[in-house]
Amino acid sequence: xxxxxxxxxxxxxxxxxxxxxxxxxxxxxxxxxxxxxxxxxxxxxxxxxxxxxxxxxxxxxxxxxxxxxxxxxxxxxxxxxxxxxxxxxxxxxxxxxxxxxxxxxxxxxxxxxx
Amino acid sequence: xxxxxxxxxxxxxxxxxxxxxxxxxxxxxxxxxxxxxxxxxxxxxxxxxxxxxxxxxxxxxxxxxxxxxxxxxxxxxxxxxxxxxxxxxxxxxxxxxxxxxxxxxxxxxxx
Numbered sequence: 001x002x003x004x005x006x007x008x009x010x011x012x013x014x015x016x017x018x019x020x021x022x023x024x025x026x027x028x029x030x031x032x033x034x035x036x037x038x039x040x041x042x043x044x045x046x047x048x049x050x051x052x053x054x055x056x057x058x059x060x061x062x063x064x065x066x067x068x069x070x071x072x073x074x075x076x077x078x079x080x081x082x083x084x085x086x087x088x089x090x091x092x093x094x095x096x097x098x099x100x101x102x103x104x105x106x107x108x109x110x111x112x113x114x
Numbered sequence: 115x116x117x118x119x120x121x122x123x124x125x126x127x128x129x130x131x132x133x134x135x136x137x138x139x140x141x142x143x144x145x146x147x148x149x150x151x152x153x154x155x156x157x158x159x160x161x162x163x164x165x166x167x168x169x170x171x172x173x174x175x176x177x178x179x180x181x182x183x184x185x186x187x188x189x190x191x192x193x194x195x196x197x198x199x200x201x202x203x204x205x206x207x208x209x210x211x212x213x214x215x216x217x218x219x220x221x222x223x224x225x
Binding site for chain 1 (some may be wrong): 123158216
């Protein structure tokens with residue numbers, strides 16, 4: 001089946017630094033990818049929709065200047081958390097759309113900002 | 115009203131039990147219904163996917179959709195400790211290709 005690779009799986013960074021998370025579709029082309037955030041014991045919250053070759057669409061309340069999304073190719077989308085703060089610590093998950101079959105998810109990135 | 119509601123649990127059952135997991139949704143236009151399983155510290159993985167109303171069976175898992183009552187169910191037969199995870203329902207699409215997730219139900223199957 002389709003595979004979405006997300007890297008890194010875990011990252012610890014200092015407050016004020018930036019972190020880049022990569023999401024790759026390994027055996028299919030994904031014109032649309034989604035970035036989610038998940039707090040402990042809570043559901044996935046959509047942050048933004050990443051479209052290849054165009055600007056990402058951000059959900060209400062998500063700072064686009066803080067969470068930079070780049071979908072430069074049909075197989076790669078990146079999320080950069082800029083000037084990270086402890087409140088940005090969370091589990092970030094990407095997914096890619098496979099037509100009407102729903103999503104294929106990456107394995108997630110646990111970000112800890114210290 | 116939330117778009118998708120799901121009892122967060124936790125739900126504990128003995129090994130071998132039949133498990134029933136449920137969600138309700140508010141938008142009658144939703145056509146696609148999915149169940150995902152998420153192990154601790156991992157991303158969700160697709161378990162079942164159905165389109166419109168009806169049942170779908172895959173091994174020990176059965177998904178049911180009742181669009182008239184906007185009710186989604188997942189049944190797990192002969193539950194195993196390895197089924198212990200959080201189960202998320204999802205439905206949509208609403209706008210673009212976005213799907214909406216329930217908060218997930220934590221299931222523990224005790225040996």
